[in-house]
Amino acid sequence: MTLRPPSGRTDVIALLAEVFREQGFEGATLSAISKATGLGKGSLYHHFPGGKEEMAQAVLDEIDAWFEREVFGPLASLAPDAIDAMFDAVTDYFRSGRRVCLVGAFALSDGRARFGAKIHAYFHRWNEALAHALAARGYSPRKARVRAEEIVAGIQGGIVLARAINDPTSFDRMIARLRRRARRQTP
Amino acid sequence: MTLRPPSGRTDVIALLAEVFREQGFEGATLSAISKATGLGKGSLYHHFPGGKEEMAQAVLDEIDAWFEREVFGPLASLAPDAIDAMFDAVTDYFRSGRRVCLVGAFALSDGRARFGAKIHAYFHRWNEALAHALAARGYSPRKARVRAEEIVAGIQGGIVLARAINDPTSFDRMIARLRRRARRQTP
């Protein structure tokens, strides 16, 4: 039995994302991609003439768009409760560390050479938007930057540790800690 | 011109470690490994009959032995200043995030399936040893556990972020923060 091919490009990209998350860039073979998407190699090259690399770039773009819409944008525009909404969103999105941050994983792997610019942009934007939101909570600009950096790194570390010790509650504890820390103005 | 082959098994493993760090497990091809170590395939398979997987296992064992000797052991045996020495050691070892933690990188990648047991053991031991040292600084057992988890995850996140934004000072700031936090008994 064969899966019905996904209808649109966005659906294909969502499937690609899961393959890259689970197998990494090098580990994701075209046959695995073909199987996961239900598309033949020909169709894949029709949609992504640049091959695997273009597929991964499209995934990163999609991820960035999602975070811009759901997290970075609300933070930067000082939407009410945007910081708490961010913690809710990442807990859900990363499934308490069961699902990796593909951008973070690429930053640690050889994907950094290929996708360095997008990796940098994603994390810089996250830092910047969060610092802006923290400043609106009363942090000095300097303290807001430092605290934002701590939170963004903490989320990434929480994913690594939760996966390493196979304990999603470890990620949840990290989020709870960071959430508290984002509330307090003085460390 | 040919590089002189490394003298001992430990030297080979150190070279292997750098290849896996830079290329990942899937990305590290045998030709790259052969080139980096200066050993032909025959020699590599003589030392590691299990192939690439055995090479990576040997690297992980070597890493674990190094941390046990330099970090986990001193922490667990309550050596004086072991916590500060740990922060110095990891800053040096990970070169302020320029060098990845191979165990953490494997935890995020597909290496988790192959090396899950060793990944788990490494992080569990780190957590445990650090919690023990924190308890000796006056933390309650419960608080020591939570704080240790925060610090171990923080270090990993610091590496991810520093590499992502290509800024080693970001890692150094994270270490400074965690170092302060390890001193204070009350959060």
Place this chain on the structure above:
DNA sequence: GTCTATAGAGTGATAGAC
């Protein structure tokens, strides 16, 4: 001869490109 370490051509399988 035996043991240990070396090299690298050759194997089938499978990768990504098209």
Place this chain on the structure above:
DNA sequence: GTCTATCACTCTATAGAC
């Protein structure tokens, strides 16, 4: 689906130490 390059890996041969 076809193609070619390259993959992980095997095998045979060689060298020196003892």
